[in-house]
Amino acid sequence: MHELVRRLYPLCRSITGDGVRRTLEIVSEYLPLDTYEVPTGTEVFDWTVPREWNISDAYIASEGRRVVDFQASNLHVVGYSTPVAATMSLAELRGHLHTLPEQPSLIPYRTSYYAENWGFCLTQETLDGMPDGEYEVRIDSTLDDGHLTYAEHVVPGQVTDEVIVSCHTCHPSLANDNLAGIAVAVALARSLENPFYTYRFLFMPGTIGAITWLARNADRIEKVKHGLVLACAGDAGHLTYKKSRRGDAEIDRVLAYVLREREHEIVEFSPYGYDERQFCSPGFNLGVGSLSRTPYARYPEYHTSGDNPDFVLPEKLADTLSACQQAFSVLDRDRRYVNLSPYGEPQLGKRGLYDALGGRSDAKQAQLAMLWVLNLSDGEHSLLDIAERSGLPFDTIADAARALHDAALLKE
Numbered sequence: 001m002h003e004l005v006r007r008l009y010p011l012c013r014s015i016t017g018d019g020v021r022r023t024l025e026i027v028s029e030y031l032p033l034d035t036y037e038v039p040t041g042t043e044v045f046d047w048t049v050p051r052e053w054n055i056s057d058a059y060i061a062s063e064g065r066r067v068v069d070f071q072a073s074n075l076h077v078v079g080y081s082t083p084v085a086a087t088m089s090l091a092e093l094r095g096h097l098h099t100l101p102e103q104p105s106l107i108p109y110r111t112s113y114y115a116e117n118w119g120f121c122l123t124q125e126t127l128d129g130m131p132d133g134e135y136e137v138r139i140d141s142t143l144d145d146g147h148l149t150y151a152e153h154v155v156p157g158q159v160t161d162e163v164i165v166s167c168h169t170c171h172p173s174l175a176n177d178n179l180a181g182i183a184v185a186v187a188l189a190r191s192l193e194n195p196f197y198t199y200r201f202l203f204m205p206g207t208i209g210a211i212t213w214l215a216r217n218a219d220r221i222e223k224v225k226h227g228l229v230l231a232c233a234g235d236a237g238h239l240t241y242k243k244s245r246r247g248d249a250e251i252d253r254v255l256a257y258v259l260r261e262r263e264h265e266i267v268e269f270s271p272y273g274y275d276e277r278q279f280c281s282p283g284f285n286l287g288v289g290s291l292s293r294t295p296y297a298r299y300p301e302y303h304t305s306g307d308n309p310d311f312v313l314p315e316k317l318a319d320t321l322s323a324c325q326q327a328f329s330v331l332d333r334d335r336r337y338v339n340l341s342p343y344g345e346p347q348l349g350k351r352g353l354y355d356a357l358g359g360r361s362d363a364k365q366a367q368l369a370m371l372w373v374l375n376l377s378d379g380e381h382s383l384l385d386i387a388e389r390s391g392l393p394f395d396t397i398a399d400a401a402r403a404l405h406d407a408a409l410l411k412e
């Protein structure tokens with residue numbers, strides 16, 4: 001995962017353009033993708049797919065020497081900057097310069113997608129070292145009719161009901177936000193084997209990408225039963241789960257259950273953040289939450305050149321991946337059953353259900369799990385409810401339910 005973060009880091013991504021395409025090409029070396037190109041001007045709900053932005057070079061130069069150089073960091077150019085070729089004084093240029101005075105050695109990340117503008121981002125230290133005088137300013141960018149690019153990878157399940165996992169692909173050289181999310185999504189998709197649900201992984205630009213995907217899939221959105229937005233998935237902080245708008249969706253309960261074993265934080269839904277904003281808009285109101293480590297804007301490196309591959313830790317990527325795998329394992333096995341022999345306890349011995357457990361070191365726990373499942377399987381309680389109420393591990397409860405189901409004592 002960390003190697004993928006490093007490979008993708010240098011590319012100049014935005015909400016459209018060749019940086020996104022190249023990113024998806026590299027991802028497709030690890031995970032087969034279906035890539036979609038949606039033309040500029042396409043109406044998607046209240047939005048319109050914008051013109052495509054590409055950039056080859058940009059700089060601010062003084063006496064032929066580059067003071068600010070796009071080739072050194074693509075953060076130096078405000079995303080979606082219009083082309084410029086001019087000479088101007090520092091005083092004229094200042095209105096187009098962005099720095100972080102409180103973090104003088106970091107380059108900020110800025111965009112101007114929907115207002116035509118241009119600008120440069122640089123460290124305060126660089127700006128402080130720029131004497132008054134004339135500067136050559138150049139941005140070799142294009143804003144033309146083109147496409148918005150996004151991709152999907154589908155892991156077919158035993159049922160066509162879907163779980164969506166989405167991550168945004170629109171940030172340039174920023175690692176935790178969101179190459180870490182992309183890397184975890186890739187590893188997660190690769191690790192799913194014959195799942196119950198169909199898992200659809202979405203790699204798309206923030207906001208406009210999610211809105212475009214929803215607009216193009218509105219007629220089949222009822223298939224989406226659960227979802228998770230992955231962002232900021234690799235920093236040193238603990239995991240943070242942001243609930244869906246519903247607040248009590250199954251995914252919310254599953255994540256709360258899985259994260260109990262770890263240092264973590266659970267926060268309520270808010271209509272800000274990443275693409276949960278779109279999935280949880282009132283017209284859809286999907287059971288989609290968001291998993292991060294330190295949430296956006298809560299770490300000083302957020303949206304700055306400090307969010308580089310060294311800020312992302314391999315062991316934290318692995319921890320985020322493992323939490324997702326555990327969550328989907330629970331989600332995939334969670335069911336509601338009805339006890340078909342509810343008048344007194346059914347006799348387990350004559351059905352071989354004690355023998356089935358013979359020799360297991362956790363036989364006693366497994367037996368207890370059967371009693372809990374039989375007792376609470378009244379159609380009202382899910383296996384997750386039973387795991388929570390009994391205090392027994394979910395896997396033990398799910399195994400017991402399978403054995404009881406096979407013995408015709410439970411009906412789904």
Ligand code: ZN
Binds near residue numbers: 171177296303
């Ligand atoms: Zn961001």
